[in-house]
Amino acid sequence: xxxxxxxxxxxxxxxxxxxxxxxxxxxxxxxxxxxxxxxxxxxxxxxxxxxxxxxxxxxxxxxxxxxxxxxxxxxxxxxxxxxxxxxxxxxxxxxxxxxxxxxxxxxxxxxxxxxxxxxxxxxxxxxxxxxxxxxxxxxxxxxxxxxxxxxxxxxxxxxxxxxxxxxxxxxxxxxxxxxxxxxxxxxxxxxxxxxxxxxxxxxxxxxxxxxxxxxxxxxxxxxxxxxxxxxxxxxxxxxxxxxxxxxxxxxxxxxxxxxxxxxxxxxxxxxxxxxxxxxxxxxxxxxxxxxxxxxxxxxxxxxxxxxxxxxxxxxxxxxxxxxxxxxxxxxxxxxxxxxxxxxxxxxxxxxxxxxxxxxxxxxxxxxxxxxxxxxxxxxxxxxxxxxxxxxxxxxxxxxxxxxxxxxxxxxxxxxxxxxxxxxxxxxxxxxxxxxxxxxxxxxxxxxxx
Amino acid sequence: xxxxxxxxxxxxxxxxxxxxxxxxxxxxxxxxxxxxxxxxxxxxxxxxxxxxxxxxxxxxxxxxxxxxxxxxxxxxxxxxxxxxxxxxxxxxxxxxxxxxxxxxxxxxxxxxxxxxxxxxxxxxxxxxxxxxxxxxxxxxxxxxxxxxxxxxxxxxxxxxxxxxxxxxxxxxxxxxxxxxxxxxxxxxxxxxxxxxxxxxxxxxxxxxxxxxxxxxxxxxxxxxxxxxxxxxxxxxxxxxxxxxxxxxxxxxxxxxxxxxxxxxxxxxxxxxxxxxxxxxxxxxxxxxxxxxxxxxxxxxxxxxxxxxxxxxxxxxxxxxxxxxxxxxxxxxxxxxxxxxxxxxxxxxxxxxxxxxxxxxxxxxx
Numbered sequence: 001x002x003x004x005x006x007x008x009x010x011x012x013x014x015x016x017x018x019x020x021x022x023x024x025x026x027x028x029x030x031x032x033x034x035x036x037x038x039x040x041x042x043x044x045x046x047x048x049x050x051x052x053x054x055x056x057x058x059x060x061x062x063x064x065x066x067x068x069x070x071x072x073x074x075x076x077x078x079x080x081x082x083x084x085x086x087x088x089x090x091x092x093x094x095x096x097x098x099x100x101x102x103x104x105x106x107x108x109x110x111x112x113x114x115x116x117x118x119x120x121x122x123x124x125x126x127x128x129x130x131x132x133x134x135x136x137x138x139x140x141x142x143x144x145x146x147x148x149x150x151x152x153x154x155x156x157x158x159x160x161x162x163x164x165x166x167x168x169x170x171x172x173x174x175x176x177x178x179x180x181x182x183x184x185x186x187x188x189x190x191x192x193x194x195x196x197x198x199x200x201x202x203x204x205x206x207x208x209x210x211x212x213x214x215x216x217x218x219x220x221x222x223x224x225x226x227x228x229x230x231x232x233x234x235x236x237x238x239x240x241x242x243x244x245x246x247x248x249x250x251x252x253x254x255x256x257x258x259x260x261x262x263x264x265x266x267x268x269x270x271x272x273x274x275x276x277x278x279x280x281x282x283x284x285x286x287x288x289x290x291x292x293x294x295x296x297x298x299x300x301x302x303x304x305x306x307x308x309x310x311x312x313x314x315x316x317x318x319x320x321x322x323x324x325x326x327x328x329x330x331x332x333x334x335x336x337x338x339x340x341x342x343x344x345x346x347x348x349x350x351x352x353x354x355x356x357x358x359x360x361x362x363x364x365x366x367x368x369x370x371x372x373x374x375x376x377x378x379x380x381x382x383x384x385x386x387x388x389x390x391x392x393x394x395x396x397x398x399x400x401x402x403x404x405x406x407x408x409x410x411x412x413x414x415x416x417x418x419x420x421x422x423x424x425x426x427x428x429x430x431x432x433x434x435x436x437x438x439x440x441x442x443x444x445x446x447x448x449x
Numbered sequence: 450x451x452x453x454x455x456x457x458x459x460x461x462x463x464x465x466x467x468x469x470x471x472x473x474x475x476x477x478x479x480x481x482x483x484x485x486x487x488x489x490x491x492x493x494x495x496x497x498x499x500x501x502x503x504x505x506x507x508x509x510x511x512x513x514x515x516x517x518x519x520x521x522x523x524x525x526x527x528x529x530x531x532x533x534x535x536x537x538x539x540x541x542x543x544x545x546x547x548x549x550x551x552x553x554x555x556x557x558x559x560x561x562x563x564x565x566x567x568x569x570x571x572x573x574x575x576x577x578x579x580x581x582x583x584x585x586x587x588x589x590x591x592x593x594x595x596x597x598x599x600x601x602x603x604x605x606x607x608x609x610x611x612x613x614x615x616x617x618x619x620x621x622x623x624x625x626x627x628x629x630x631x632x633x634x635x636x637x638x639x640x641x642x643x644x645x646x647x648x649x650x651x652x653x654x655x656x657x658x659x660x661x662x663x664x665x666x667x668x669x670x671x672x673x674x675x676x677x678x679x680x681x682x683x684x685x686x687x688x689x690x691x692x693x694x695x696x697x698x699x700x701x702x703x704x705x706x707x708x709x710x711x712x713x714x715x716x717x718x719x720x721x722x723x724x725x726x727x728x729x730x731x732x733x734x735x736x737x738x739x740x741x742x743x744x745x746x747x748x749x750x751x752x753x754x755x756x757x758x759x760x761x762x763x764x765x766x767x768x769x770x771x772x773x774x775x776x777x778x779x780x781x782x783x784x785x786x787x788x789x790x791x792x793x794x795x796x797x798x799x800x801x802x803x804x805x806x807x808x809x810x811x812x813x814x
Contacts, residue, residue: 062753067778075753075778076786080805084735084752084787088568089552089600090616090661091646091737091789092689092706098569099598101617103644103661137569138595163595 062205070198078198079136079172082205088137097408099163100135130159133407136172138163143412144438160411167432169409172197179220181294186314191294195220202407214287221290228287288401404442405434413438537746538759538773539799539812541783545581551802553601553648553790554738554809557609560794562626564611565802565809566599574599574613576628581811585628589620601692601790603648603656607673614645616661621645636669637676647704649693657701659690666690668703681718692739692790694747696762702747702769704736711736711749713767722767724749724760731758731771738791738801746772748791748799755785757801757812775799780806 062081063073070077076084085092094103130140142158171177174196182192199205201219203212210216216227289295294317414432435442545563549570556563562584563577572594573586588597598617605612609626612634620643621634634656636643647659647668655678656671666687670679681701682690692704699716709726710733725732736758738750747760747769755778760769776785786805793799799812 076805080787083550084804088550088572088598088617089646090598091552091600091691092735096598096617099595099617103616103663161596162593165595 072200077174078200082199095131096135097131097133098135098137100131100133100139100141100408101163102129102131131408132402134166134169134409134411135163136169136409137166139166139406139409139411140164141406141411141436143410143436143441164411166409166411167413168434170197170202170407170434172199172201179291181292181317182220183293187294190316191292192220217290218287228290230284230287284402285400292401404436406436407434410434410436412436412441415439537814538775539757539797539814540775542798542811542813543581544782544803544811545577545809546807547583548575548807548809550804550807551789551809552804553599553613554792554800554802555602555604555611555790556792556794556798556800557604557626558606558795560796560798562604562609563800563809564602564604564613566602566613566790568598568600568804572597572599574602574611574622574624574628587624587628587630589615589618589622589633590630592618600646601648601659602792603650605654605656606650606652607654612648612650612656614648614658616644616646619643619645621648621658635675636671637674646689647691647693649695649701651695651699652697657693657695659687659693659703661689668693668701679718681714686712686720691737692750694739694741696741696745700762702739702741702762704739704749706735706737706752709733709735711739711747711769713769722764722769724758724769724771731760731774733758737789740791740793740799742793742797742799743795744797748793750788750791750801752787752789752804755779755788757788757791757799775812776801776810783810783812785810 062075064075065073067075069075070081074081079087083098086095086097088096088098090096090101090103096102134141140160140163142160176194176196178190179192179195180190182195183189197220202214204210204215205213207213208215211230214230294314410432412432412435414435545565548565548567549572550568551565552568553566554564559579561579563579563581565575565577567573567575571586571588573588575583576585576587577583588599596618597615599622600614600616602614603612604610604626610631611624611626611628613622613624614620615622623631623634625631636658642662642664644661644663645658646661647657649657651657654673658669658671660667660669665684666682666689668681668687668690669677670681672678681703687703687705688707689705690703691706694702696702700721701714701716701718703712703714705712711724712720713722715721724736726734733749733754734751735753736749737752738748740748741762742748745762747762749758749760750756751758756774756776758774759772761772762769764770776783776788778784778786780786784806785801785803788801788810789804790802791799797814801810801812803810
């Protein structure tokens with residue numbers, strides 16, 4: 001019978017011991033490997049440089065060729081993209097359009113100083129300069145400087161020490177809004193609804209030499225084919241973007257930081273030439289009118305107490321406040337929708353003799369007059385009451401859109417007449433129609449009724 | 450008697466012997482019990498076994514120590530076991546949500562306090578514990594949402610106090626580690642223009658402030674007493690300097706945002722190197738946040754690059770050496786949308802203010 005080999009117990013123990021040790025060693029090795037995996041990221045999911053080469057460069061700062069997130073292949077929607085520099089905190093720009101704040105720049109012509117023209121920078125205190133246009137979420141406009149309901153003329157509209165939530169703004173956060181007065185004359189309704197604006201609707205991020213790099217024609221402009229060039233009257237010396245006060249009627253002064261004196265002894269009115277010298281922004285009203293078309297139109301046909309001229313009656317915007325810079329399209333190719341003719345209007349005003357009060361009788365436009373803010377003209381204390389001065393009104397004295405309104409946002413408390421909803425950002429009721437002053441302050445500043 | 454011839458045939462399956470080989474039959478034992486043959490144990494000295502087992506034990510112990518150290522400190526392997534060369538890149542760990550457009554982030558050295566400045570919403574300085582649980586939301590006394598914009602944050606290494614810049618107010622506010630307002634930093638001598646943005650401390654506790662002075666942007670260095678000791682940069686040096694970081698040798702790293710570069714200055718203020726702007730690997734677009742860790746790695750948050758660029762410092766030519774990129778554009782974990790500030794703690798964690806995604810991301814190794 002063959003021999004039976006019996007394992008040696010001692011050897012079995014030794015074999016088992018080695019086997020266990022080997023298993024432990026293998027387990028430890030595996031454990032070590034698992035711990036090391038996060039450190040060996042070259043084989044992990046976060047491959048270095050996956051997109052880095054596509055994210056550099058000036059174009060790539062804002063655009064993506066194939067993965068754009070918004071129109072024009074921009075990589076982020078506006079205003080997020082723009083706020084990354086022009087937003088709160090001021091990380092990359094001298095303007096903070098969320099807060100309506102401007103910081104002094106270091107070079108002309110963008111010397112955004114506190115109201116000092118000529119390109120000279122001045123030291124800023126803790127209160128930065130305020131943007132004339134306000135901000136989209138907060139604005140620094142002292143919209144109730146008198147502290148009461150009744151506004152006074154010659155009001156100096158100062159700058160708040162701290163931003164106040166806006167009560168209306170041009171919507172750039174994606175909220176569809178109504179473009180008041182947009183469209184053709186005679187259209188039904190009040191304008192174009194569900195309009196979605198962005199920063200690039202009005203501004204050209206690539207730069208174009210315009211004041212505030214405004215587009216010659218804003219997006220969604222309902223009229224006009226000729227580009228509107230907005231000129232800063234002080235271009236070449238400085239573009240004063242900020243202000244310590246908004247002055248009387250805002251933009252009418254050459255130096256808006258110089259308060260208007262009742263005796264006319266200010267930069268806003270030249271007593272020698274009997275003209276107002278405020279020419280801050282040429283053509284700005286025309287530019288606004290490319291979107292708010294029907295505000296600048298005139299009505300026709302007898303019976304309408306407006307400027308008589310051939311044209312389509314607009315049942316909503318029948319009578320409109322005169323504004324400066326609206327010229328006959330036949331003469332300079334401006335918006336083709338009917339506009340006021342200053343030459344005609346001026347002659348009509350010149351024939352008027354009732355300067356000092358507003359009447360509504362008769363059909364003659366000359367029955368209409370405009371009470372000024374009380375600036376003496378030709379020795380009179382009742383305002384523009386001379387034919388010569390009246391003739392200059394529309395070309396030199398009439399308000400512009402931005403005389404009463406702001407471009408970005410205002411903190412004025414006006415009431416519900418222009419209620420458009422609730423701010424998605426501040427939660428405040430939007431009802432101030434981008435006006436500079438509370439209540440009817442912008443009216444009182446001129447008409448002093 | 451003749452010897453029978455041996456014929457080689459196939460082995461027998463049982464005995465293994467050729468089938469035809471004569472088999473000497475053993476004498477039959479009375480009980481027919483097979484012999485039991487004990488295996489002869491392998492001759493192996495006891496000493497050898499002990500040595501072998503001891504070797505295994507040492508290997509196991511080293512593994513346990515290394516693994517434990519890694520779990521605690523999260524140090525990459527090459528730092529624990531020198532000689533191992535790998536590309537060290539962090540990965541996404543977790544995020545803190547509920548913040549409106551965070552711009553600045555700072556963290557206590559141990560990582561038990563995270564500070565985040567938000568630029569929208571309530572515009573608070575938020576205080577979190579190390580796990581991202583919110584502890585407080587604070588603001589300067591008497592301020593309103595419209596009167597403040599907290600931007601960047603830095604932690605005083607000597608006291609743990611938290612410094613928050615506000616360019617709009619021209620101020621730096623100081624809080625304790627739990628968010629209690631302490632004071633407003635007053636630079637000395639008094640400055641007619643003070644527009645602070647980026648903040649940083651060196652190991653000695655000197656405060657570095659990126660000042661967007663209208664004359665020229667610069668970095669101001671203040672001593673512990675608030676006195677201005679020196680100015681870094683002159684006309685044309687900086688263009689919206691954002692994030693600042695200072696290493697142990699006093700070298701200053703500046704995220705020169707609108708210039709698209711990171712500039713490096715030595716302790717005397719002399720420029721010694723830079724990371725260029727461009728489209729190449731490791732080049733920058735809009736650097737805003739910047740931070741150094743205790744392994745002298747430099748983290749640069751590229752706002753338009755939507756990623757963290759990582760560099761090794763201390764190079765002979767003064768230029769940080771590109772190591773890798775962490776993150777990419779997007780809204781998911783590990784993705785960024787216009788990130789801003791950055792911070793690190795001693796545990797190898799990196800904190801990034803993911804501005805447009807309204808969160809702070811925490812990365813680790």
